[in-house]
Amino acid sequence: MDELMLVAATPFKRNNKNSLSIKDFEFVLSFDLKWMAPDVASKIRDRAIGSQLLKFQGAELIPNFDISNIEIPHGFKPSESIFKERSAIEDIIALIVANCGKSARDTTALINKKQEQLDDLVDIEVAGLLTARELGCDIDLIYDRIHNKVFSKQEMST
Known part of the structure; x- marks a missing residue:
């Protein structure tokens, strides 16, 4: 499974919601999970939108895939490669x-x-x-x- 998809799915799974505000999405990645700094969480959000893993519905972010099919492995933490620009x-x-x-x-x-x-x-x-x-x-x-x-x-x- 694509690591970016796992990262994008995690805030929704963690909050048990199908939509989140940008602030809530980034808050989970940076402060709840302590995976990255807030500015990096914004870049990951933008990359997920650019890859069409996430989209906007009004002011809310929603996954563009079925998060119920995503299992976040216990202890999952994104690797350093997720912070690099993808081809x-x-x-x-x-x-x-x-x-x-x-x-x-x-x-x-x-x-x-x-x-x-x-x-x-x-x-x-x-x-x-x-x-x-x-x-x-x-x-x-x-x-x-x-x-x-x-x-x-x-x-x-x-």
Whole structure:
């Protein structure tokens, strides 16, 4: 299971709620659990929103996945890697996992298959976006990031 998904689910599970204010979400991560500083909790929240693990409903944050299917392991604490920026393809995989209930392994296989079907003529991130779209995921929040990455890469090669 994706570590960011576990972290995003924890405040909701801990409070036994399906929605939380931004303040309450960040409070759990930083003060209740003492996992991170408040400014880092804000960055984790933004990353979870960007990965479409969380979304806004009015002024409340709600998970974009079924938290009842998430089991937080006893003694779980996020690793240092969660504080590092994820690659675009990692965000696409997390998006598909969160919205379609597929494993990261199955998702990676689907993306690789899509890239092979396109004769490897597109970047892996483009194949990931196509796969996400075919599976019914909303890719709007990540599309611009991929578009900019792909086209800035092309400009550098010309």
